[in-house]
Amino acid sequence: MTLQTPQDIDLTACDREPIHIPGSIQPHGILLAVRLSDRTLAYASANIAEIFGLDPSDTLGRSFAEVLPVLSRDFEAALADPPPAGTTQYLRTIEVSTAQGRRTYEAAISRSGECAVLELEETPSEAVASLDSLYPTLRRFVEQLQGASSIDALCGLAAQDIRRMxxxxxxxxxxFDEQWNGTVIAEDRNEVLPSYLDLRFPASDIPAQARELYRRNRLRIISDANYIPVPIQSRDPAPLDLSDSVLRSVSPVHLEYMRNMGTLASMSISILRDGRLWGLISCHSKEPKRVSLQVRNACDFLTQIFSLQLEARENTSLAENRVRLGTVQTRLLAHMAAEEHFIAGLVNHPDDLMLLADAQGAAVLTQDHCWCLGQTPAEKDVKALFAWLSRNNQEDVFATDSLSQVYPAAKAYTDRASGLLAISISKAQSSYVLWFRPEVVQTVKWGGNPQKPVQEEAGTARLHPRRSFEIWKETVQERSLPWDRSEIEAVRELRHAIVGIVLRRAEELASISEELRRSNKELEAFSYSVSHDLRAPFRHIVGYSELLKKQEGSDLSEKGRRYVDTIIDSAYTAGTLVDNLLRFSQMGRTALKPRRIDMRRLVDEIRQQLTVHAGGRRVDWVIGDLPEVTADPVLIRLVFENLLDNALKYTRPREKARIEIGSTRKAGETIFFVRDNGVGFDMKYIDKLFGVFQRLHRMEDFEGTGIGLANVRRIVERHGGRAWAEGALDRGATVSIALPDETKTEGAA
Known part of the structure; x- marks a missing residue:
C-alpha cells in the first residue's frame, strides 16, 4: 500500500509545483475513488478509519459495495455514469452513520482517469437549509445589474452580495492583465481586515498551473489555513489527479501566504470569459470559516450571471468603439480612393490616420520614403525602427505599450514613442504604417514587495511568500496607455483594405504590362519588317539616280539636274532613317553581352573618327576621368557615338566649339556626361528630347532623323541605368547617363 502524502516539493519554483496531485485532502471531508472497470475501491482518504472504523489496508482493492454498501447503493447511478473530466457534479445532502454518530455530508462526484471520485464534505453547523433562503439576494442582484452604470459599479454589486451571502x-x-498580474478593482469588507482596493499582485502569486485549475474548477474553498492534511492511501503507485476535486489539499506555500496575509479561511470563484480566466472573486476571513454547499452553489450561480453581464457591458463598449473607428476608417478609405496612390490618401490626412488608433503620432514607410506625422521620433530613428520591424516582425499587426522592452533603442524617445502599433502593408517590399503613443508615468501600488524572499533551510534554498502586504509603491516608466482591442482591430481592417488596394493595383499593372509587352513585340516586329523591306528600294533610288546623273547629265537642263540631286539627297536621308529605325527595333531583340570596357579608349576612338569629318572646325575637347564599366561594348559605343556626334553637330554655329566628357561616382553607379556650348534647347520640351522622331530644331538647320537619343535611352535602360538632359537656349546642353556597377546578362526584351 502506498501512502499518498505531500511530497518534499521544490519550492524554489512555484510554477512547477504539482498542485493537482497533492496526495492529500482537507480534513473536513472524505474521499473515495472507485475504479470504473471492476467497482473496487482504488483510493481512500486515511480518515475513513476514524469515521467509518475501516482499515484502509483491508478495504483497498475490495468491492466498493462490500466495503460501504450504503454509499454504494445511494450513489449507484452516479458511480455508473460519472461526469466527464473537467466537471464536478454535486449530488445531494446525506446522513451517514459514523463511529461518532450520525453526521450530515454534502456529496459530489467527478472523474479522474479510470476512477469515479466520490467526495463527502461535512456540512457546517450553520449551513443554509436550502436555496430558498438565498433567493431574495439573488433576485436583488439580478435586478440591480440592470441599473449598474459601469463595469466598476457592476463589480461593486457582485462583491457586496457575495459577502452578504x-x-x-x-x-x-x-x-488579471495580459502578464497575469492581478489588480483589485472592487471590494466589500468590514473593519476586521484591511483594504486591498486598487492594489496589484504579481503573476507569481498565482502561477500558471494554479490558474489552469482555477479555469477548470471554478470554485475552491480553504476552511482553515492551519489544517493538517489527510493523506490519500492506495495500492496504486500513481498519484490520484485531484484537478476536479472539492476537497483537494492546497500548496503549503499558499497556506503560508494566507497566514502571512492574516486570513485563515478563503474562498475563490473564477470569472471566465470565452473559456479564459478573466479574474477571481476572492473571499477572506480572519478566522477559520466553513461555507455550505448551497451557499457556494448560489455564489457560483451569481458569478456566472455577473460574468455574462460583464461580457455584455464590455462587448457594448467594444461595439461603440468599433462604430466610432469605423467612421474614421471609412473616411480614410475615401481619401485613399481619391488619390492616385493610396499612400497619399494617408499622409495627406494625418488627423484621421492618428485618430484611427488614438495616437499622437504616425509614420508611413516604404523602402524609399518615410513620412512622419504628428509627434514622432526623429526620421532617422523611425527608419531604424522600420528596419528592426522588417527583420524581426512576422506578424501582420504588432502592438506594444512598452516598446523599449523589446527594442532598447526606443529608450531615447519614450516621450514620443513608448507605445507602438504597426501594420505591415507588404512583406515583399517591406512597407509599414506606424502609430506612436507617448510615455505615461504611473505609480503602481503593490500589495507588498512583489519579490518573494528565498531563505536557506537545511542547506536548500526555499522560496517563501512575502510576509508583508503593506502598500509597496513602484513608479512605472517607459510605458504608454495600452492599445484597446477595438483600435487593434481597426488598424487590422485598414491593413486588409490597403492590401486589397495594392493587390488590385498590382493586378491592373500586371495586365497593362503584359499588354504593353505584347504590343511592343508587335511594333518591334513591324518596324523591323518595314525598315528591312524599305532599305533595298531606297538604295535602288539612290543608285539609279546617280547613274541617270552620270550618263544622261549632259542632256539634262540645270533644273533637271537639280531635281535629280534632290531625289538623291531625299532617298539617301530616307535610307539613313530606315537604317536607324532598323537599329532601334533591334535594340529590344538582341541579348546583352556585358564585359569590361575601357571608356577612355572608346571615347578617344569615337572622337578621332568624328574629327576627320569635322571639316577643319576648331573644337576644344576636354576629356575628364572615364573609369571602366561593365556593359555591352557594341551598344555603349553606339550611345557615345550619338552623344558626341550631337555635341559636334549642335556646336556648329560656334566659332570655337567646346565639348566636355567626364564622369562622377554615386552609390552603385557611374554617371557619364557630355557637355557642349552649342545652341541648347528649351527645357519645357524636355519630354520630347528622348522620343522617337522627336526634333527640337529645324531639319534645314541641323540634319538628323530624331532617333539617336531614343536609342541612347533605350540602350541605357536595358543596362538598368538612366538617361537625362539639361539645357538652355543658346547656352549649350548636358546629356547624362548613369550605368549600374553590375549589368545582368539578359535575354531579348
Whole structure:
C-alpha cells in the first residue's frame, strides 16, 4: 500500500509545483475513488478509519459495495455514469452513520482517469437549509445589474452580495492583465481586515498551473489555513489527479501566504470569459470559516450571471468603439480612393490616420520614403525602427505599450514613442504604417514587495511568500496607455483594405504590362519588317539616280539636274532613317553581352573618327576621368557615338566649339556626361528630347532623323541605368547617363 502524502516539493519554483496531485485532502471531508472497470475501491482518504472504523489496508482493492454498501447503493447511478473530466457534479445532502454518530455530508462526484471520485464534505453547523433562503439576494442582484452604470459599479454589486451571502470579512474582485498580474478593482469588507482596493499582485502569486485549475474548477474553498492534511492511501503507485476535486489539499506555500496575509479561511470563484480566466472573486476571513454547499452553489450561480453581464457591458463598449473607428476608417478609405496612390490618401490626412488608433503620432514607410506625422521620433530613428520591424516582425499587426522592452533603442524617445502599433502593408517590399503613443508615468501600488524572499533551510534554498502586504509603491516608466482591442482591430481592417488596394493595383499593372509587352513585340516586329523591306528600294533610288546623273547629265537642263540631286539627297536621308529605325527595333531583340570596357579608349576612338569629318572646325575637347564599366561594348559605343556626334553637330554655329566628357561616382553607379556650348534647347520640351522622331530644331538647320537619343535611352535602360538632359537656349546642353556597377546578362526584351 502506498501512502499518498505531500511530497518534499521544490519550492524554489512555484510554477512547477504539482498542485493537482497533492496526495492529500482537507480534513473536513472524505474521499473515495472507485475504479470504473471492476467497482473496487482504488483510493481512500486515511480518515475513513476514524469515521467509518475501516482499515484502509483491508478495504483497498475490495468491492466498493462490500466495503460501504450504503454509499454504494445511494450513489449507484452516479458511480455508473460519472461526469466527464473537467466537471464536478454535486449530488445531494446525506446522513451517514459514523463511529461518532450520525453526521450530515454534502456529496459530489467527478472523474479522474479510470476512477469515479466520490467526495463527502461535512456540512457546517450553520449551513443554509436550502436555496430558498438565498433567493431574495439573488433576485436583488439580478435586478440591480440592470441599473449598474459601469463595469466598476457592476463589480461593486457582485462583491457586496457575495459577502452578504457568505459572511466573509472581505470580498475582492481581482482582474488579471495580459502578464497575469492581478489588480483589485472592487471590494466589500468590514473593519476586521484591511483594504486591498486598487492594489496589484504579481503573476507569481498565482502561477500558471494554479490558474489552469482555477479555469477548470471554478470554485475552491480553504476552511482553515492551519489544517493538517489527510493523506490519500492506495495500492496504486500513481498519484490520484485531484484537478476536479472539492476537497483537494492546497500548496503549503499558499497556506503560508494566507497566514502571512492574516486570513485563515478563503474562498475563490473564477470569472471566465470565452473559456479564459478573466479574474477571481476572492473571499477572506480572519478566522477559520466553513461555507455550505448551497451557499457556494448560489455564489457560483451569481458569478456566472455577473460574468455574462460583464461580457455584455464590455462587448457594448467594444461595439461603440468599433462604430466610432469605423467612421474614421471609412473616411480614410475615401481619401485613399481619391488619390492616385493610396499612400497619399494617408499622409495627406494625418488627423484621421492618428485618430484611427488614438495616437499622437504616425509614420508611413516604404523602402524609399518615410513620412512622419504628428509627434514622432526623429526620421532617422523611425527608419531604424522600420528596419528592426522588417527583420524581426512576422506578424501582420504588432502592438506594444512598452516598446523599449523589446527594442532598447526606443529608450531615447519614450516621450514620443513608448507605445507602438504597426501594420505591415507588404512583406515583399517591406512597407509599414506606424502609430506612436507617448510615455505615461504611473505609480503602481503593490500589495507588498512583489519579490518573494528565498531563505536557506537545511542547506536548500526555499522560496517563501512575502510576509508583508503593506502598500509597496513602484513608479512605472517607459510605458504608454495600452492599445484597446477595438483600435487593434481597426488598424487590422485598414491593413486588409490597403492590401486589397495594392493587390488590385498590382493586378491592373500586371495586365497593362503584359499588354504593353505584347504590343511592343508587335511594333518591334513591324518596324523591323518595314525598315528591312524599305532599305533595298531606297538604295535602288539612290543608285539609279546617280547613274541617270552620270550618263544622261549632259542632256539634262540645270533644273533637271537639280531635281535629280534632290531625289538623291531625299532617298539617301530616307535610307539613313530606315537604317536607324532598323537599329532601334533591334535594340529590344538582341541579348546583352556585358564585359569590361575601357571608356577612355572608346571615347578617344569615337572622337578621332568624328574629327576627320569635322571639316577643319576648331573644337576644344576636354576629356575628364572615364573609369571602366561593365556593359555591352557594341551598344555603349553606339550611345557615345550619338552623344558626341550631337555635341559636334549642335556646336556648329560656334566659332570655337567646346565639348566636355567626364564622369562622377554615386552609390552603385557611374554617371557619364557630355557637355557642349552649342545652341541648347528649351527645357519645357524636355519630354520630347528622348522620343522617337522627336526634333527640337529645324531639319534645314541641323540634319538628323530624331532617333539617336531614343536609342541612347533605350540602350541605357536595358543596362538598368538612366538617361537625362539639361539645357538652355543658346547656352549649350548636358546629356547624362548613369550605368549600374553590375549589368545582368539578359535575354531579348
Amino acid at each position: 457568505t459572511g466573509f470579512d472581505r470580498v475582492l474582485i481581482y482582474r
